[in-house]
Amino acid sequence: MKYVDEFRDPELIRKTTQEIRRLVDPQRQYRLMEVCGGHTHAIYRFGLKDILPENIDLIHGPGCPVCVLPMGRIDDGLSIAKSNDVIFAAFGDMMRVPGAHGSPLECKARGMDVRIVYSPADALKMAKANPTRHVVFFAIGFETTAPSTALVIMRAKQEGVRNFSVFCNHVTIIPAIRAILDSPDMRIDGFIGPGHVSTVIGCRPYEWIARNERKPIVVSGFEPLDLLQSIVMLLRQLQKNEYRVENQYQRVVPWEGNRGALKAMAEVFQVRPYFEWRGMGFISQSALRIRDAYAEWDAEVRFSVEGLRVTDPKAAQCGEVLKGVLKPHQCKLFGTECTPEHPIGALMVSSEGSCAAYHNYEHRKLVALS
Amino acid sequence: MCLAIPGKILEASTTENDATALVEVAGVRRRVDLGLLEDRPRPGDWVLIHVGFAMSKISEQDAIDQMRTLAMLGEAEAAMTEVRGYGSGDETSAEPPQGSK
Secondary structure: OOOOHHHHOHHHHHHHHHHHHHHOOOOOOEEEEEEEHHHHHHHHHOOHHHHOOOOEEEEEEEEOOOOOOOHHHHHHHHHHHHHOOEEEEEOHHHOOOOOOOOOHHHHHHOOOOEEEOOOHHHHHHHHHHOOOOEEEEEEEEOOOOHHHHHHHHHHHHHOOOOOEEEEEEEEOHHHHHHHHHHOOOOOOOEEEEOOOHHHHHOOHHHHHHHHOOOOOEEEOOOOHHHHHHHHHHHHHHHHOOOOOEEEOOOOOOOOOOOHHHHHHHHHHEEEOOEEEEOOOEEEEOOEEEEOHHHHHHEHHHHOOOOOOOOOOOOOOOHHHHHHOOOOHHHOOOEOOOEOOOOOOOHHHOOOOOHHHHHHHHOOOOOOOOO | OOOOEEEEEEEEEEOOOOEEEEEEEOOEEEEEEOOOOOOOOOOOOEEEEEOOEEEEEOOHHHHHHHHHHHHOOOHHHHHHHHHHHHOOOOOOOOOOOOOOO
16 A cells, blocks of 8 residues: 555546535535645645535635744744844745745845754754754644644753754644634535644544534545545535534544644643734634743744734735635735735745645646546 | 655664654655654554654555445445335335436
């Protein structure tokens, strides 16, 4: 098993799509939200919208940790690197995200020491290799990524690496889902649940969605067959008026989550009372900060950040696209002022941004499997 | 950053301080951190990798079961169509059986 090709088998895709067509009630409009940006990308990349029946509407949720970061936080991170002898290390995904004074890559062109890392562990290695410089790691991501950052901070402390700190922008998925459900103008029938966040938090944290909100949620993998099977499972529940949490991604997601990862997170992080999300305002208890025991590795403690609130350009409708109220191409700037080459907002740049997904794949149509 | 990919463990090395593994992903060999897995995987196991860390062991059995479930889609319906055709006369519906083979 290679765990990739098997989940793209055309015959099985055909069968699953047929099952979807068999299950839909032609009189009914289905609104299913995929929370995770990785799922949005997969949906566009594999042309899944084209093989689904017309009455299934896939709504893109705010599960892109780069996209939901307000511009002010980018500026804060860059300001640390600007005014000190600092190496600014971040994932490649961050490099072209616009701040008020330019993206990290643009700052690099102007002389700032900005470097791409693929892992928080690489940032720590960089600090050890450059003892006279200070490495600040710009940490982003949901619960998928937070445990790795946590483990690296623990190691920095254990090994006494003092020239390393983390600017922590980890956010949590449950408050985001809650904010979507609390939105008066959102009508969602069911959720395609985040696959990789769930390898860490498991499936229990979604039980309130089923129990209190009475919506089905199916935790899904990322291959075409995974997403299609998850839609089958959602439709089956909706057909019977059921609302349960189901795990489609069983080969990877343990129901109880990853205990080691959760322990690392609890050791290093605590929940911020509130955090600002682009387009969604302040959401309480939705982000992580570094605990006092690790304050020496907290860039917000080591350096002073301005904490300015920077609003998006007026014409940009990033917030509405993030909440799923607008589709990417419905934003006035889509494809004209805002393109992957010159992005106005992070959604057009991030590998999990729905605007980038739509722009990169919109002209590719999958031949309809009939 | 939900991007995570499956990789096969080639060899694992555990020192006192940390555990890493040499992993093969699409023909490329990388060193991956096993620090988040309490249950250490062994050579031959597949793991899900995210930002250089193994997040979860991939269950081959669950993957096989899933393939089997999907392969059987449509067969239950076909069986129902077949059986409906036998009709003992108890059913009052005059509609012909649905579905196609």
